[in-house]
Amino acid sequence: xxxxxxxxxxVIEDFSMYDEWLDKYEYxxxxxxxxxxxxxxxxxxxxxxxxxxxxxxxxxxLSGSRLYFRADSDAIITKGIISLLIGVYSGRTSAEIVGxxxxxxxxxxxxxNLSPTRSNGLASMIATIRGVAxxxx
Amino acid sequence: MDVAEIKQLxxxxxxxxxxxxxxxxxxxxxxxxxxxxxxKWNEMATKKNANIHRAVxxxxxxxxxxxxxxRDAVREFLNAEYREEIIFTSGTTASINLLAxxxxxxxxxxxxxxxxxxxxxxxxxVPWQMMCQRKGAVIRTIPVDGNGHLDLQRLRENLTKxxxxxxxxxxxxxxxxxxxxxxxxxxxxxxxxxxxIDGAQGVVHSAPDVRATSCDFYAFSGHxxxxxSGTGVLYGRRALLEQMPPYMGGGEMIATVxxxxxxxxxxxxxxxxxxxxxxxxxxxxxxxxxxxxFRCPEVEDEQRRIIDFVIxxxxxxxxITLYGRPVDxxxxxxxxxxxxxxxxxxxxxxxxxxxGVAVRSGQMCAEPLMDRYGVTGMVRASFxxxxxxxxxxxxxxxxxxxxxxxx
Numbered sequence: 001x002x003x004x005x006x007x008x009x010x011v012i013e014d015f016s017m018y019d020e021w022l023d024k025y026e027y028x029x030x031x032x033x034x035x036x037x038x039x040x041x042x043x044x045x046x047x048x049x050x051x052x053x054x055x056x057x058x059x060x061x062l063s064g065s066r067l068y069f070r071a072d073s074d075a076i077i078t079k080g081i082i083s084l085l086i087g088v089y090s091g092r093t094s095a096e097i098v099g100x101x102x103x104x105x106x107x108x109x110x111x112x113n114l115s116p117t118r119s120n121g122l123a124s125m126i127a128t129i130r131g132v133a134x135x136x137x
Numbered sequence: 138m139d140v141a142e143i144k145q146l147x148x149x150x151x152x153x154x155x156x157x158x159x160x161x162x163x164x165x166x167x168x169x170x171x172x173x174x175x176x177k178w179n180e181m182a183t184k185k186n187a188n189i190h191r192a193v194x195x196x197x198x199x200x201x202x203x204x205x206x207x208r209d210a211v212r213e214f215l216n217a218e219y220r221e222e223i224i225f226t227s228g229t230t231a232s233i234n235l236l237a238x239x240x241x242x243x244x245x246x247x248x249x250x251x252x253x254x255x256x257x258x259x260x261x262x263v264p265w266q267m268m269c270q271r272k273g274a275v276i277r278t279i280p281v282d283g284n285g286h287l288d289l290q291r292l293r294e295n296l297t298k299x300x301x302x303x304x305x306x307x308x309x310x311x312x313x314x315x316x317x318x319x320x321x322x323x324x325x326x327x328x329x330x331x332x333x334i335d336g337a338q339g340v341v342h343s344a345p346d347v348r349a350t351s352c353d354f355y356a357f358s359g360h361x362x363x364x365x366s367g368t369g370v371l372y373g374r375r376a377l378l379e380q381m382p383p384y385m386g387g388g389e390m391i392a393t394v395x396x397x398x399x400x401x402x403x404x405x406x407x408x409x410x411x412x413x414x415x416x417x418x419x420x421x422x423x424x425x426x427x428x429x430x431f432r433c434p435e436v437e438d439e440q441r442r443i444i445d446f447v448i449x450x451x452x453x454x455x456x457i458t459l460y461g462r463p464v465d466x467x468x469x470x471x472x473x474x475x476x477x478x479x480x481x482x483x484x485x486x487x488x489x490x491x492x493g494v495a496v497r498s499g500q501m502c503a504e505p506l507m508d509r510y511g512v513t514g515m516v517r518a519s520f521x522x523x524x525x526x527x528x529x530x531x532x533x534x535x536x537x538x539x540x541x542x543x544x
Contacts (some may be wrong), residue, residue: 002304020156022538022542025487025542029484030544046418051186053483054481074513075481075484077484077487077488078483
């Protein structure tokens, strides 16, 4: 497995290939479509992330010291963003996640376009991932 | 005044977003501000900044004159009988909260009923719920049918001797249909029930006339009709307002104050406690002047062309469901809420945004209506007098592109 740093750099590199915003969204839609299927029975209220215009479910498990995430959303772009977060943070140790500043989101320009004020919940998703990691350090 | 000329009055429209000209179709949320409103705002802040009514100095007199002449302008715009029937608030929500509280205190007994349209904005639901909880009153609803029309038969059935007030929007912020307010007022008044009209959208798309409709209360926000945000109006029939106790206590709403007993100012001051939005309220006069000028054949024709075009395009795609479908074309205003099968409203709005088209997505502050139609949200494109048929074409093209990307 690549390191957290490498995984983030790979995402930044992927995004840098697109100049046009529409193309970046096309890429996110594609990521969303490819996200691993999430079981219907795990779409419970306790896994629902608050503060999103679309519904987002995030589930996690601990294997040894590593955290594994799976998630789903009824909106495809949100699903693409989750896929991106899971791709970077799933399989990392809690300590790694807690110690990370999530600044790669800024670098790919998603934060300004997907701010919490737009209620799409990127900030809520990050807070949930961080919260889970903090519980398990 | 043609639409190209009108566009020139709004500096925001000279912007580009993501390198594309801004197509602003979120007017039902808030309109853009014309230069005359911005100028008035500046003038108030730079030349006429003084507190109103009390001081005798020059600036205070000028500020008071600006503020009170705006009240006259609003009275005329709504065709109210008396200037003291016009209460300034911070917007429609504030107006309804004031009304719900004071109406409840004056007129509601335990067991009384309030009738509210199912299509109402949360701001015309929650203040009534709060009041009903406080006073032990009950809320009943007027349902809407599949096309978005209020069920007048159910209105008649749900009106009882206990119904003290019916609350409904002149035009729903989701459905964009002109409700038959005149008929509804007649039905309600025939059994002694009073009527409040939420004019937040209606004030923009119809020519409100509180005496012609005979409504008892009416509210609107300045920011949806080109004025500064934080301005708004509550209209109430004088005889009713006089019977209602004040809402907030403090400066301006008093006649005399002592620790033993305070007496209240007459209307409208009774309901305007504390320093008002003195810099912004006068922009309402400038905005209403423009709104009146926009009621001209050029704008009406363009709006009609937009309505026909957008309804035609949205109806032609079997994946799209439009909510608020007119039976009579004249009842539709250019507010279009819809869902697209297989595409989430948020995704659609995000991709429209990247093409320079600003729309709203989500529940539009009308969760009961979303439940009624069994959806988690909708996309809404809402047009104002400065929007053109060309922009409607850009919107439809961008929507097609978004649907294509998402399917």
